[in-house]
Each structure stands twice: as C-alpha cells, then as structure tokens.
Amino acid sequence: MIFLVAAGVFIISFSLVLAEFVIQKTKITAVSGGNYNEGIVGQPSFINPVLASGDVDRDLIKLIFSDLGQLAESYKIENNEKIWRYRLKEGVKWQDGEKITSDDIIFTIENVQNQDVYSPILQNWQGVEVERISEREIEFKLPTAYVFFKNALEDLRPIPKHIFAKIPAANLKLSDYNLNPVGSGPYKILSFKKQSDGFIDSYVLERNDNYSGDNPYLKKIKIIFYASEDEIISAFNNGEIDGFGLANSRNVEKIISPHQIFSFKTLKYYAVFFNHYSHPAFKEKDVRMALDLAINKEELVKNIFSGYAIIVSGPLTPKNGDSYPSSIDEANKILDDSGWLLNEEGIRQKTIGKEVVKMEFSLIVPQIQILVDTAELIKQEWGKTGVKANVSILSLSEINNEIIKTRDYQMIIFGNILGKSPDLYSFWHSSEKFYPGLNLSLYENKTADKLIESIRENFNDDKRSVDLGKLQSLIASDYPAVFLYSPDYIYVGKKKFYRFDSLTPEEKFISFSSDRFNNIEKWYVETTRAFK
Numbered sequence: 001m002i003f004l005v006a007a008g009v010f011i012i013s014f015s016l017v018l019a020e021f022v023i024q025k026t027k028i029t030a031v032s033g034g035n036y037n038e039g040i041v042g043q044p045s046f047i048n049p050v051l052a053s054g055d056v057d058r059d060l061i062k063l064i065f066s067d068l069g070q071l072a073e074s075y076k077i078e079n080n081e082k083i084w085r086y087r088l089k090e091g092v093k094w095q096d097g098e099k100i101t102s103d104d105i106i107f108t109i110e111n112v113q114n115q116d117v118y119s120p121i122l123q124n125w126q127g128v129e130v131e132r133i134s135e136r137e138i139e140f141k142l143p144t145a146y147v148f149f150k151n152a153l154e155d156l157r158p159i160p161k162h163i164f165a166k167i168p169a170a171n172l173k174l175s176d177y178n179l180n181p182v183g184s185g186p187y188k189i190l191s192f193k194k195q196s197d198g199f200i201d202s203y204v205l206e207r208n209d210n211y212s213g214d215n216p217y218l219k220k221i222k223i224i225f226y227a228s229e230d231e232i233i234s235a236f237n238n239g240e241i242d243g244f245g246l247a248n249s250r251n252v253e254k255i256i257s258p259h260q261i262f263s264f265k266t267l268k269y270y271a272v273f274f275n276h277y278s279h280p281a282f283k284e285k286d287v288r289m290a291l292d293l294a295i296n297k298e299e300l301v302k303n304i305f306s307g308y309a310i311i312v313s314g315p316l317t318p319k320n321g322d323s324y325p326s327s328i329d330e331a332n333k334i335l336d337d338s339g340w341l342l343n344e345e346g347i348r349q350k351t352i353g354k355e356v357v358k359m360e361f362s363l364i365v366p367q368i369q370i371l372v373d374t375a376e377l378i379k380q381e382w383g384k385t386g387v388k389a390n391v392s393i394l395s396l397s398e399i400n401n402e403i404i405k406t407r408d409y410q411m412i413i414f415g416n417i418l419g420k421s422p423d424l425y426s427f428w429h430s431s432e433k434f435y436p437g438l439n440l441s442l443y444e445n446k447t448a449d450k451l452i453e454s455i456r457e458n459f460n461d462d463k464r465s466v467d468l469g470k471l472q473s474l475i476a477s478d479y480p481a482v483f484l485y486s487p488d489y490i491y492v493g494k495k496k497f498y499r500f501d502s503l504t505p506e507e508k509f510i511s512f513s514s515d516r517f518n519n520i521e522k523w524y525v526e527t528t529r530a531f532k
Contacts, residue, residue: 030498034525035220039232039244043200043225046178049157050111053120056225058514061157063205063221064095064183069154070213071100071184081145081459084153088136093210094160095188102138106130107161116169123426123436124152145457147464148421155420158184184208186216186521200225217524230254236492243493245513248369249308255492262500264489265319267418267511269312270371272363272378272482273440278410280352281359286338288479294331294385295378297324301485304373308488314476315416315424316468317486319509331385335359340386348386360388364403364412366396371413374484378413405435407442413484414440419511422468425452428475441480448474489513498524 042056049061073089092100109130112119129141142149160182167175179200180189187205194200203223207216224241226232229251232244237257246252252261272291276282297311310321340348340359348359365375372393379389389411394403403409416427416438426432429452432439451471458464476483489510493499500508502522510516 028527030217030522030524031526031528032215032217033219034217035222036218036243036497036523036525037222037224037241039224039226039235039241041226041229041232041244041247044179046173047181048159048172048175048178050108050117050119050121050159051173051178055513058512059517060203060223061183062185062514062517063187063520064181064185064189065157065159066092066184066186066212067154068105068156068158071158072154075150075153081147081457082142084140084142084149085133086138086140086153088138089212090136092184092212094162094182094184095208095210096160096182097210098160098162100158100160100184101135102132103135104158104161105138105156106132107165108156108158111159111164111169111172114169117172145459147456147459148423151419151421184210184212186211186213187221190220214521216521217526218520242497243491243499245516246490246492249306249488249490250304252306252490252492258495259492260495262491262493263308264491264516265310265317265509266486266489267317267420267509268415269315269317269418269486270374270413270415270484271312272484273412273414274481275407275409275411275440275442276480277407277442279361280357281340281350281361282410284338285479286334287340287359288482290331290334290338290385291382291387292479292482293325293327293334294387295381295482295484296326297484298326300374300377303377304370305485305487308490309485310488312483312486314472314483315428316422316472317418321486328381328384335385342386346386347388358388359386361390362392362410363389364392364394364399364409366399366414367393368396370487375413378482404440407434407440412440417511423456424471424475425456428452428480443475443478443480445474445478448478489516491516496525498522498527 040056040059042054044056044060045054046052046057047060047064049065052058052061068086071088071092072086075084075086077084088100088102094100109125109128111117112121112125127143131139131141133139140153163177163182164172164175180192186208188208190204190206192200192203202225205221205223207219224235226235229246229248232241233251233254235241236244236255236259239257274282274288281287301307301309301311310318311324312318313322313324335348340350343349349356363375363379365371375391379391382389399412403412426438428439428443428448430439430444430449431437433442433444448471451467451474455464455467455471458467500519503519507518
C-alpha cells in the first residue's frame with residue numbers, strides 16, 4: 001500500500017513537472033488545416049474587380065483575387081514621379097494554371113477605362129496611359145505627378161484576359177464568370193449553391209495551390225449569405241457560422257453564444273451635407289455653424305453605436321476621435337443674432353429681399369437603420385432651435401442613381417470613404433461639384449482647391465502632413481457640412497478561432513469591411529505546441 005501511494009505521488013508529481021516544463025519550453029503554434037464558416041448579409045452581384053461596387057462583392061474579391069502589390073516583385077518611379085514601372089514576380093499564375101502577364105494588367109485597365117463597361121473605379125484611372133515593356137513589366141504614365149497613385153496601383157486586382165478577351169465590353173456584366181470567377185488570390189471557388197429564384201445560398205472556397213503569397217492555414221472557407229442581421233445573429237447563436245460583421249452595434253445584446261468582439265477603426269465618416277444652392281439659409285455661414293452646434297455628437301455615438309464610433313469634425317478621420325462641444329443655447333444665440341427669429345409656429349424665419357423664408361428643410365437619408373436613427377435624433381435636436389427638418393427615407397440605389405446624380409436635395413446624410421490615401425479631391429475640390437464628382441456640399445474655396453492640388457503632387461511627407469492639417473481646418477471652419485461620426489467596423493467571432501491576433505495598430509484601421517481579410521493567410525483553427 002505504501003509503495004502504491006508513493007508511486008502514485010511520484011507519477012502525479014512527475015506529470016506536473018513535465019507539464020510545467022512543456023508549457024515553459026514550448027509555445028502554441030498554428031498548423032495547416034480546418035474550415036471556417038463566415039456569414040454575410042446580402043448577395044453578390046459581380047465578383048469581378050472591374051465591376052464590383054458593393055461590400056459583398058469586395059469581400060469575395062479579397063479572397064479570390066490578388067492585387068498588383070501582391071503580384072509584383074518590384075517597382076520604380078521615374079520622370080518626376082510621372083512614370084511608374086512595375087515588374088511581376090516570376091511564375092505567377094491564375095487559378096486555372098494560366099500564366100499571369102503584363103497583358104492581363106493592361107487588359108484590366110483598358111476595361112476600367114472603357115466607357116461601355118461603367119466601372120466604379122474609372123475615376124482612379126482617368127488620364128493614365130499603360131504600356132507593355134515585357135511579359136513581366138508594365139509602365140504607367142501620368143499626366144501629372146500624383147503621390148497617392150501607388151495606392152491605386154497596389155489596390156488594382158487584375159482579371160484574366162484569356163477569360164474575358166472575346167467578350168464585348170458592353171456585355172462584360174453578362175458573363176457567368178462574374179459569379180464563378182477565375183482569380184489569383186489565396187482561395188478559389190470549389191462550389192456554390194444557388195436557388196431557382198437566383199438567390200445564392202453559399203460559396204465554398206478552397207486553398208489556391210497557385211497562390212503567389214504565403215499559403216493560408218485554413219483549408220476551406222464557406223461563405224453563407226443571409227437576408228438580414230437578425231438572421232445572421234440567429235445563425236451564429238445556433239452554431240451555423242463562426243464569424244460575421246455586425247452593422248448595427250446595438251444588436252450585440254442579441255448574441256447569446258460565447259463570442260469575441262473585434263473592433264476596427266474605419267477610414268470613413270458620415271456627415272449632413274448642405275446643398276447651398278437649394279435654400280437661402282445655407283448661404284449664411286452662421287446658419288451652418290448653428291446647425292452644427294445644435295447637434296450633440298457624443299449622444300449620437302452613445303445612443304446609436306453604443307460607443308463603437310468616434311466623433312469627427314472635419315473631412316479627415318482622426319485616429320482617436322475629435323472633441324467637439326455642442327450647445328443648443330449657443331446655436332439659438334447665433335440664429336437670433338443673424339435675424340432668424342421664431343414665428344407663431346415655433347419655426348425660425350427671416351425676410352430676405354421681399355420674401356419671408358422659413359427654416360424648414362428636407363433631409364434625405366438612406367434606408368439604413370443607423371442613418372435613419374441619426375436623422376431622427378438630428379431632427380429632434382434641431383427642433384429645439386426652431387429648425388424644422390422633414391426626414392425623407394429613400395433606398396440607397398435611388399439615392400445613388402437619382403438624388404446624388406442630379407444633386408436634387410437640400411440636405412443629405414451620406415458617407416465618404418477615404419481609403420488608404422487622404423486624397424480629398426473627389427470629395428471637396430470645386431471641380432467635383434457635379435456628377436460624377438462627389439462634392440456633395442457643392443463646396444467652393446480657391447484656397448482649399450490649391451491645397452488639395454498641392455497635396456496630391458507633394459512627395460515630401462512632412463510638408464504634405466502640414467498641408468493636410470491646414471486643409472482640414474479650412475474646410476471645417478467653412479461649415480459646408482455637419483461632420484458627425486466615423487463608425488467602427490465590428491466583427492463577431494467564436495472564441496476558439498484565431499483571426500486578428502497579430503495585427504499592428506496601423507492594420508486596425510480599415511477602409512472597407514473586406515479589409516478584415518487583409519491577413520486571411522494568418523487565420524487558423526488548428527494548433528500544436530512547438531519548442532521555442
């Protein structure tokens with residue numbers, strides 16, 4: 001008995017010492033294998049980098065297509081930054097085994113520039129000439145130096161010429177390859193499931209053996225599509241998916257399955273843009289300032305986003321949020337001093353020339369819940385100052401295809417996505433006041449125009465940073481819009497998976513939701529212990 005007890009104590013002690021030794025001398029290491037089920041709200045339309053415009057398309061493109069930055073081994077800049085020459089890696093291939101050459105890059109850009117294609121990224125490539133130097137080298141010629149052109153180049157995701165070359169440009173959207181593409185990215189399509197009514201249920205992606213980058217750990221990724229956020233939350237709670245992006249942060253409380261929440265800062269902001277041609281009040285800077293002061297932006301961030309957003313007070317998104325005071329009393333004083341006085345209805349009015357003008361505006365808002373909620377809160381805040389806002393909720397497609405094209409609005413709540421480069425040209429340069437420009441406030445300021453142009457051509461980082469600060473202050477002080485907030489991108493995932501463990505602080509800022517896949521090669525499920 002004594003011997004058995006002693007032996008038992010020895011075995012237990014030895015096991016504990018051995019376990020401690022293993023823990024101290026080894027570390028958890030990712031290994032290849034495992035599958036991942038991702039849920040997405042919405043439907044793909046064009047899994048084609050030349051045609052894609054929506055988040056769902058961009059999500060799939062990120063997994064299936066490589067960008068030029070991944071395909072190239074080197075680049076150089078010549079002729080006062082007007083010529084950019086890229087050299088492709090040796091042996092890069094499409095997922096069907098065909099070689100990727102400079103002809104594919106040229107073919108892609110020619111399609112983007114073709115007016116019959118209606119590519120959403122046309123504006124990035126206007127005026128750019130592209131020339132074949134060799135099978136692996138391409139030269140890009142710019143009319144003027146453009147410091148942010150590298151971002152446009154390295155975000156370009158080529159499409160295969162041998163697949164699309166015989167299709168007339170006007171028919172590019174009709175190709176079956178837009179839903180079953182051949183790309184060059186880390187994953188390729190194994191299968192997809194489509195209902196008889198056209199609704200796509202899911203895609204199954206597998207590792208691409210011809211990928212030119214690091215092999216991803218995950219063997220397969222299944223993308224499952226849902227019609228609403230409530231559906232996708234239910235699927236996560238039932239264990240059908242392993243992760244998904246959450247658009248409405250207030251829905252976090254509906255998630256009952258064990259989970260982790262990953263929050264990314266975004267290079268995107270929302271604002272109320274004034275069309276100053278549409279109402280006499282908008283021509284007065286004091287009025288625009290008062291409308292800005294009347295909105296409690298901290299309450300917007302708290303009530304609508306549960307804190308998952310930061311306040312912005314200008315066209316450049318800050319890293320930690322702006323501190324911006326609001327004051328109904330100050331707003332009322334400014335309007336009183338400007339001659340906008342309350343009438344019997346409780347609405348401010350002013351006699352301009354021979355006409356009595358009321359402060360009653362139409363506020364257009366996309367049919368997106370967080371923006372509708374924002375509009376209602378703004379309406380209440382402005383109501384306290386005697387300003388009446390009539391909220392008009394329209395579909396996003398109607399706003400994009402009709403309202404913005406014609407600038408047929410008095411005020412509109414909309415978002416601007418900056419991307420990797422702080423290029424404000426399309427959003428705030430006076431030449432972009434009308435479609436296809438995105439200057440939604442129809443803003444005009446000669447000093448701002450000169451700064452925007454100078455920033456685009458300035459390769460001196462310090463000087464460019466100073467000018468960006470001046471531009472931010474100048475536009476903000478003109479009050480062409482009420483800058484509101486920059487919402488976080490929220491990703492919900494099961495705890496046993498590893499997704500964003502090794503991100504740098506810079507990588508935690510993203511432009512599009514698809515940027516969550518920037519490190520997809522490092523996502524893993526299977527682990528082992530290896531000696532340090």
